[in-house]
Amino acid sequence: MKYNDVILQTVTKFISFLIFLFAIYIFFNGHQEPGGGFIGGLMTSAALVLLLLAFDMETVRRAMPIDYKTMIAIGLVFGVGTGVGSFFFSTPFLSQTFGYFHFPVLGELELTTTLAFDLGVYLTVVGATMTIIQTIGEDK
Amino acid sequence: MFTILHLAIIAPFLAAVLVPLLYKFIPRIHTGWFVLIVPIVLFSYFLTYLPDVSGTGSVIKTFEWIPSLGINYVAYVDGLGLLFALLITGIGALVVLYSIYYLNKHKEQLNNFYTYLMLFMGAMLGLTLSDNLIVLYTFWEITSISSFLLISYWYTKEKSRYGALKSLLITFIGGFALLVGFVLIASVTGTYSIRGILDASDQLAASPLFLPAMLLILLGAFTKSAQFPFHIWLPDAMEAPTPVSAYLHSATMVKAGIYLVARLTPLFAVSAYWFWLVTGFGLLTLIWGSLSAIRQTDLKGILAYSTVSQLGMILSMLGAGAAALHYDSVDNNAYTVAVAAAIFHLINHATYKGSLFMMAGIIDHETGTRDIRRLGGLMTLMPISFTIAVIGSFSMAGLPPFNGFLSKEMFFMSMVEITHFSQYGMGSIGLLLPIVAWTASIFTFVYCMILVFRTFTGKLQEEKLPAKPHEAPFGMLLAPLILVALVVVFGFFPNTLVPAIIEPAMASIMPELAQTGSFGVDIYFWHRFSTELFMTIGVVLLGTIIFLVLQKWSSIYAVFPDNRLFNQTYNRFLEGIERTSYTVISWHMTGLVRDYFIYIFSFTVVLLLFSLFGTGAFAIDTANMVPVTPYEAVLSLVLVGSSLILMFTRSRLKAVISLGVLGYTVALFFVLFRAPDLALTQLTIETVSVTLFLLCFYHFPQIFDALKETKFHAANLVISVAVGLTVTLIGLSASGTRLFPAISDYFLENSYKEAGGNNVVNVILVDFRGFDTLLEILVLGIASLGVYSLIKLRLAGGENK
Numbered sequence: 001m002k003y004n005d006v007i008l009q010t011v012t013k014f015i016s017f018l019i020f021l022f023a024i025y026i027f028f029n030g031h032q033e034p035g036g037g038f039i040g041g042l043m044t045s046a047a048l049v050l051l052l053l054a055f056d057m058e059t060v061r062r063a064m065p066i067d068y069k070t071m072i073a074i075g076l077v078f079g080v081g082t083g084v085g086s087f088f089f090s091t092p093f094l095s096q097t098f099g100y101f102h103f104p105v106l107g108e109l110e111l112t113t114t115l116a117f118d119l120g121v122y123l124t125v126v127g128a129t130m131t132i133i134q135t136i137g138e139d140k
Numbered sequence: 141m142f143t144i145l146h147l148a149i150i151a152p153f154l155a156a157v158l159v160p161l162l163y164k165f166i167p168r169i170h171t172g173w174f175v176l177i178v179p180i181v182l183f184s185y186f187l188t189y190l191p192d193v194s195g196t197g198s199v200i201k202t203f204e205w206i207p208s209l210g211i212n213y214v215a216y217v218d219g220l221g222l223l224f225a226l227l228i229t230g231i232g233a234l235v236v237l238y239s240i241y242y243l244n245k246h247k248e249q250l251n252n253f254y255t256y257l258m259l260f261m262g263a264m265l266g267l268t269l270s271d272n273l274i275v276l277y278t279f280w281e282i283t284s285i286s287s288f289l290l291i292s293y294w295y296t297k298e299k300s301r302y303g304a305l306k307s308l309l310i311t312f313i314g315g316f317a318l319l320v321g322f323v324l325i326a327s328v329t330g331t332y333s334i335r336g337i338l339d340a341s342d343q344l345a346a347s348p349l350f351l352p353a354m355l356l357i358l359l360g361a362f363t364k365s366a367q368f369p370f371h372i373w374l375p376d377a378m379e380a381p382t383p384v385s386a387y388l389h390s391a392t393m394v395k396a397g398i399y400l401v402a403r404l405t406p407l408f409a410v411s412a413y414w415f416w417l418v419t420g421f422g423l424l425t426l427i428w429g430s431l432s433a434i435r436q437t438d439l440k441g442i443l444a445y446s447t448v449s450q451l452g453m454i455l456s457m458l459g460a461g462a463a464a465l466h467y468d469s470v471d472n473n474a475y476t477v478a479v480a481a482a483i484f485h486l487i488n489h490a491t492y493k494g495s496l497f498m499m500a501g502i503i504d505h506e507t508g509t510r511d512i513r514r515l516g517g518l519m520t521l522m523p524i525s526f527t528i529a530v531i532g533s534f535s536m537a538g539l540p541p542f543n544g545f546l547s548k549e550m551f552f553m554s555m556v557e558i559t560h561f562s563q564y565g566m567g568s569i570g571l572l573l574p575i576v577a578w579t580a581s582i583f584t585f586v587y588c589m590i591l592v593f594r595t596f597t598g599k600l601q602e603e604k605l606p607a608k609p610h611e612a613p614f615g616m617l618l619a620p621l622i623l624v625a626l627v628v629v630f631g632f633f634p635n636t637l638v639p640a641i642i643e644p645a646m647a648s649i650m651p652e653l654a655q656t657g658s659f660g661v662d663i664y665f666w667h668r669f670s671t672e673l674f675m676t677i678g679v680v681l682l683g684t685i686i687f688l689v690l691q692k693w694s695s696i697y698a699v700f701p702d703n704r705l706f707n708q709t710y711n712r713f714l715e716g717i718e719r720t721s722y723t724v725i726s727w728h729m730t731g732l733v734r735d736y737f738i739y740i741f742s743f744t745v746v747l748l749l750f751s752l753f754g755t756g757a758f759a760i761d762t763a764n765m766v767p768v769t770p771y772e773a774v775l776s777l778v779l780v781g782s783s784l785i786l787m788f789t790r791s792r793l794k795a796v797i798s799l800g801v802l803g804y805t806v807a808l809f810f811v812l813f814r815a816p817d818l819a820l821t822q823l824t825i826e827t828v829s830v831t832l833f834l835l836c837f838y839h840f841p842q843i844f845d846a847l848k849e850t851k852f853h854a855a856n857l858v859i860s861v862a863v864g865l866t867v868t869l870i871g872l873s874a875s876g877t878r879l880f881p882a883i884s885d886y887f888l889e890n891s892y893k894e895a896g897g898n899n900v901v902n903v904i905l906v907d908f909r910g911f912d913t914l915l916e917i918l919v920l921g922i923a924s925l926g927v928y929s930l931i932k933l934r935l936a937g938g939e940n941k
């Protein structure tokens with residue numbers, strides 16, 4: 001039997017884009033509304049998994065040549081880095097702070113150091129889940 | 141403050157980091173030339189401390205490492221520490237110089253060698269210049285590890301690995317005993333500072349822990365310094381490259397035990413046990429080592445047992461020196477000479493034994509063998525090596541005019557003197573001490589003669605030598621020549637060492653006596669016709685006779701037990717441990733996940749139920765419970781239904797789907813209980829993990845067919861019901877018990893105020909409990925890398941042998 005996944009592939013192209021956007025939205029908005037690095041990361045992974053299911057490993061890899069193992073490392077560097085950064089201000093490890101800044105187009109925004117930490121969480125979660133799924137999926 | 145002294149101690153560690161880079165990027169130049177700079181600079185630097193420690197002086201530099209915990213790195217330079225620092229850096233420099241010619245830069249892994257060597261040098265400096273027992277212990281273990289790495293430097297050889305492991309196991313057993321001993325001392329005196337402990341020595345002497353602490357520390361020192369019967373690791377350690385043998389296993393590392401004994405002498409000298417143990421084991425090792433050395437045929441084997449024997453001799457002198465501490469003043473105190481002799485001999489041993497090891501390395505290098513049965517007649521071919529061997533061996537044998545004669549005389553003097561000592565239950569048994577010392581010295585004389593004459597005189601057997609013998613290059617001879625020059629210089633001018641090094645070191649060993657005046661050490665050749673001189677003459681006469689008739693009486697060795705006895709004990713011990721642990725582990729580690737689940741769940745249930753009811757924490761409070769709504773009732777039913785399907789289905793796909801239903805239902809519960817963050821997380825996790833399950837199941841064998849025949853296990857049912865019950869009971873108790881106000885109020889109140897976030901869950905994750913999250917993502921990363929390496933890097937079939 002020959003499978004025909006035209007519908008799945010067409011929908012996926014559109015849907016996965018939306019999921020990515022929503023994941024990014026949820027990541028940035030995490031400090032005030034439900035969301036954050038962990039959920040954002042998982043949602044991004046879900047979108048990637050959807051792509052993997054609709055197309056195949058090789059296609060997705062060519063479209064997005066990302067080494068997820070490196071992504072874990074970068075994520076952890078962000079995590080540890082924000083912690084170590086506290087030392088330069090003579091505060092204990094992983095002290096976080098925040099402030100309000102005015103931006104030209106966006107208006108006044110709150111910026112937090114936790115965002116950098118959360119980015120570390122985001123990258124590690126995406127990296128870890130995708131490393132596992134890719135490795136097991138590729139194994140024959 | 142972080143001073144140059146601290147920097148000097150850690151400098152070798154920094155060098156160890158640089159060595160691999162130098163080796164990689166500047167391969168044209170032998171890495172040893174760069175490394176050589178480190179010990180030379182350090183040696184010169186430590187020389188500048190000589191004026192500071194003269195008399196009873198000392199230098200203390202404190203670096204506050206973690207001030208909030210009161211953890212400081214205290215570098216403490218006194219006479220004893222400086223003596224060792226000079227020995228470590230001085231001999232270190234010569235050994236590095238020698239190794240440049242000994243190790244071929246094209247064939248050898250120089251990066252490994254010099255990294256380990258620098259690691260060792262730094263650890264040894266840290267060990268001898270530390271005021272803190274825990275720091276000392278840490279460096280002590282690093283020396284064991286670097287010794288292990290250096291012995292197994294030629295790790296493709298079976299014997300190297302065996303020797304390395306043996307030395308590591310024996311010294312680690314001692315190291316562990318040492319740690320326990322240190323902890324015992326600190327528990328009595330309340331401090332880990334060596335100076336503080338020595339000040340509180342009366343307190344320790346009155347404590348019942350005095351004897352256990354002393355025995356444990358002596359076990360550590362004896363294993364490290366290769367004392368009988370732990371000496372068996374040292375001969376096997378000779379598989380290391382010769383520069384390593386000369387450095388670690390003769391001049392420095394094996395003297396760490398001696399350092400410790402010397403350092404703690406003021407603490408333990410009051411005890412007769414200390415005297416008898418240190419002196420007794422020292423003398424026993426001295427005679428056993430010298431007897432064993434005679435029957436060796438390998439040059440390095442002779443030197444190894446001779447090192448064992450000489451270490452015993454130094455220890456016995458330190459033990460005898462303990463008697464000096466029973467007097468209040470240095471006046472009329474004849475026993476201080478033993479301590480002076482110990483220190484002097486320590487220096488002498490480093491000079492002549494270092495040169496002899498290097499000589500053995502040269503012979504090995506130039507003739508291809510170290511077997512004295514194949515060597516002989518090398519005198520005319522290798523005249524400089526012969527000179528080195530003669531001076532080194534004659535000094536070791538205790539012949540004038542070399543430094544070994546002086547310290548040997550002082551050794552006899554102190555052994556004779558100690559028989560007059562009235563304490564320690566000396567009595568007539570004390571007479572044994574000089575007799576054993578004297579007998580052992582005869583055998584020492586014999587193996588020294590074997591070393592020289594079997595190698596260099598007699599008939600040249602060129603057909604038995606793998607290489608055509610010739611003199612070594614000058615660079616290789618330079619280091620041993622410097623050492624034998626010192627042998628002669630220290631022989632003729634021993635008193636230059638006295639005020640600079642020996643007396644300050646004595647002051648460290650006998651701090652209270654040093655306050656009462658100068659030790660007045662005066663070392664000279666002519667002792668008039670004293671007992672010591674007659675003993676030496678006797679040694680030479682009897683030794684010569686024994687050496688000449690050696691062939692005739694060597695058969696009596698077969699009668700006596702030898703080192704094979706101890707080696708067999710060690711081997712059997714290892715085998716026994718391996719067999720036992722294999723039996724124990726294969727009994728419970730079956731390799732089946734369901735067995736492991738049984739262990740985990742049974743323990744969880746037992747522990748949790750025990751503490752729940754044992755502490756009376758079980759309580760159900762219905763006051764705060766809300767009525768069950770229809771939605772929740774329906775969802776609960778779905779939950780139970782899907783888990784039942786999961787358990788009883790025979791189809792894998794059904795199992796995955798029901799697991800998904802289970803997870804999504806839980807997510808719906810979160811929605812009902814207004815936890816959007818949790819609901820979102822649960823939903824995405826469920827999605828991703830269902831995909832994962834599908835991927836995994838693709839690889840699984842058709843185990844469901846096999847499950848049809850699986851028998852019903854009552855035990856498994858009991859365990860699973862118990863787990864369910866436990867979790868339910870704990871859940872009920874948790875909501876029924878409110879011992880503290882919930883921390884959630886704090887989070888709700890401060891989330892916006894302190895962290896500028898309205899989403900409390902996220903603020904907890906990234907800010908309030910940020911450390912937890914950091915470690916969680918670390919675990920996540922490690923887990924995924926684990927999966928990756930398990931799958932990607934697994935060995936192809938048959939390769940995992």
